Every structure is written in structure tokens, then in C-alpha cells.
Amino acid sequence: MKEARYFYVPNAVTETELPADEATHALRVLRLKEGDELFLIDGEGGFFRAEVALTTSKKCVYTIKQTLKQEPTWRGGIHLAIAPTKDMGRMEWLVEKATEIGFNKISFLDCKFSERKSLRVDRIEKIIISAVKQSRKGWKPVVEPMIPFHQFIDNCTSAGQKNICHCYSEISKLDFFTEANQSLEEDILVLVGPEGDFSFDEVRYAMEHGFKSVTLGESRLRTETAGLFAVMISQLARRV
Known part of the structure; x- marks a missing residue:
């Protein structure tokens, strides 16, 4: 079973590719390729299961497959x-x-x-x-x-x-x-x-x-x- 890969992607729903620094890690370190699974965190409560749709030398394009509900674990700020x-x-x-x-x-x-x-x-x-x-x-x-x-x-x-x-x-x-x-x-x-x-x-x-x-x-x-x-x-x- 492959280890889950997590990436910070502000506005993950409206974007289609990983930010530059995250793409570098995905491509050069993890060597992700088309069809690989990844999880996106938008920092505002959004948590998504996605799939790599396309890779180039510098870009990693994804498709969101599922929105995963994550409830706050504490009350108040x-x-x-x-x-x-x-x-x-x-x-x-x-x-x-x-x-x-x-x-x-x-x-x-x-x-x-x-x-x-x-x-x-x-x-x-x-x-x-x-x-x-x-x-x-x-x-x-x-x-x-x-x-x-x-x-x-x-x-x-x-x-x-x-x-x-x-x-x-x-x-x-x-x-x-x-x-x-x-x-x-x-x-x-x-x-x-x-x-x-x-x-x-x-x-x-x-x-x-x-x-x-x-x-x-x-x-x-x-x-x-x-x-x-x-x-x-x-x-x-x-x-x-």
C-alpha cells in the first residue's frame, strides 16, 4: 500500500495544479506520475482526495475525486x-x-x-x-x-x-x-x-x-x- 501524500493548496477547488514549491516536491522527490493519488489541504477546512491528471517538468495538474469532510476538533478559536x-x-x-x-x-x-x-x-x-x-x-x-x-x-x-x-x-x-x-x-x-x-x-x-x-x-x-x-x-x- 502506497503512503498517502499530502499537499498544501490554497483555493484547491478553483485551482487545477499544485503550487510551484509543492509541484517540485511532488515531481522531483516523490516522482508522482499520472494516475497517482494525492490529498490536498486548502488551509481553510477543505480536505480533498485527488489524482494526478498530467505532469510536465515543472507542473503537476490534478483532478479532485472526493471532498473529505473534516470537522473541527476544538471549540472556539x-x-x-x-x-x-x-x-x-x-x-x-x-x-x-x-x-x-x-x-x-x-x-x-x-x-x-x-x-x-x-x-x-x-x-x-x-x-x-x-x-x-x-x-x-x-x-x-x-x-x-x-x-x-x-x-x-x-x-x-x-x-x-x-x-x-x-x-x-x-x-x-x-x-x-x-x-x-x-x-x-x-x-x-x-x-x-x-x-x-x-x-x-x-x-x-x-x-x-x-x-x-x-x-x-x-x-x-x-x-x-x-x-x-x-x-x-x-x-x-x-x-x-
């Missing part, structure tokens, strides 16, 4: 906003694992104590797409570019649960798992700070704009560990 670490390898690990677990969006924050002020969104996108295919998910998480902390908070006007994780003992904190188990149909947003944590003023500013002060537990976690743990907690609370 899960949005992680995080200050990226100085070592981008740790952020790349985070987005890969969080995508495999399942979440809807990631935003990157430029905070007072951030050691990294920029990142390559295209690189993050590629890692997420690879993880989407590996974990066979119909939805691709949205990747937002880095944004100043205060601007991000000011832009958070939509309804839903809003939480900020921090380590300040002077500010009372709620248990994030308990909070994630409330209003399960609502979207949930959780903020995780840089390696030096959010500043005291940043936490206060977020709280003044409707964010709940929360804790992930007694252990002091690395930034990427805290981010992944927050996604896992959200998933466990909202799993269908």
Missing part, C-alpha cells in the same frame, strides 16, 4: 500572542508543535524586554505548512507579523477571553486552566512574554484593556515552553 525568543530555533520548534496540537492564530509581540525585534514571517509560514501536512489538519494557523505590545493590546477590541501570563507575585493571578474551561464556545487569546517577562506596566496596561491576569502554574517556564503549554491547556479545555 485559539490565539497565541508571544514575544519571540532571541534564538529563533526555539520559536520554530514552538510553531511546529503548536500546529500539530492545533490552534488558529499566532501573533508576535515586541515588548519592553524583548531581545528579538524582528522575524521572518515567511520562514514561520513554511514551518507551519509542513506541520499542517504532517498532522493532516484541514486548517492552517494564521501568522501575524510582529507588532509593538501596546499597539496589539489597543487592537484587541473583539469579544472573547483575553489572558496575559506573567510571573509577578505583586499582581493577583487566576489559574489559566480554570479560565480556559469557561465560556467554551468563545475564542480564547493568551499572551506570553519574552525571556525577561512582560514589564510590570505592560501587564497593568493589558489588564486595563480587559485582559485577565493568569498563571500557568508554579514552575517558571521558558518562553516557548509556556507558549506551547498555553496552547495545550486551551486544547484540553476545548476539545470536542
Whole structure:
């Protein structure tokens, strides 16, 4: 039995051939030929069984044979906003694992104590797409570019649960798992700070704009560990 091959194809229904990078992999690595089966993921819930209709040196044309229904496996949207670490390898690990677990969006924050002020969104996108295919998910998480902390908070006007994780003992904190188990149909947003944590003023500013002060537990976690743990907690609370 041949191994199933999965490809990320935005607008898979209206397109007829694989995107250039996916076609290169299909033709040069997998050596697909006419009649071979493949599965397409459009990143917006679409999941399709298709067949190779035609190949050239650079193009792989397909025909959709079946639309496969894939229901969401969690309720509400899960949005992680995080200050990226100085070592981008740790952020790349985070987005890969969080995508495999399942979440809807990631935003990157430029905070007072951030050691990294920029990142390559295209690189993050590629890692997420690879993880989407590996974990066979119909939805691709949205990747937002880095944004100043205060601007991000000011832009958070939509309804839903809003939480900020921090380590300040002077500010009372709620248990994030308990909070994630409330209003399960609502979207949930959780903020995780840089390696030096959010500043005291940043936490206060977020709280003044409707964010709940929360804790992930007694252990002091690395930034990427805290981010992944927050996604896992959200998933466990909202799993269908």
C-alpha cells in the first residue's frame, strides 16, 4: 500500500495544479506520475482526495475525486500572542508543535524586554505548512507579523477571553486552566512574554484593556515552553 501524500493548496477547488514549491516536491522527490493519488489541504477546512491528471517538468495538474469532510476538533478559536525568543530555533520548534496540537492564530509581540525585534514571517509560514501536512489538519494557523505590545493590546477590541501570563507575585493571578474551561464556545487569546517577562506596566496596561491576569502554574517556564503549554491547556479545555 502506497503512503498517502499530502499537499498544501490554497483555493484547491478553483485551482487545477499544485503550487510551484509543492509541484517540485511532488515531481522531483516523490516522482508522482499520472494516475497517482494525492490529498490536498486548502488551509481553510477543505480536505480533498485527488489524482494526478498530467505532469510536465515543472507542473503537476490534478483532478479532485472526493471532498473529505473534516470537522473541527476544538471549540472556539485559539490565539497565541508571544514575544519571540532571541534564538529563533526555539520559536520554530514552538510553531511546529503548536500546529500539530492545533490552534488558529499566532501573533508576535515586541515588548519592553524583548531581545528579538524582528522575524521572518515567511520562514514561520513554511514551518507551519509542513506541520499542517504532517498532522493532516484541514486548517492552517494564521501568522501575524510582529507588532509593538501596546499597539496589539489597543487592537484587541473583539469579544472573547483575553489572558496575559506573567510571573509577578505583586499582581493577583487566576489559574489559566480554570479560565480556559469557561465560556467554551468563545475564542480564547493568551499572551506570553519574552525571556525577561512582560514589564510590570505592560501587564497593568493589558489588564486595563480587559485582559485577565493568569498563571500557568508554579514552575517558571521558558518562553516557548509556556507558549506551547498555553496552547495545550486551551486544547484540553476545548476539545470536542
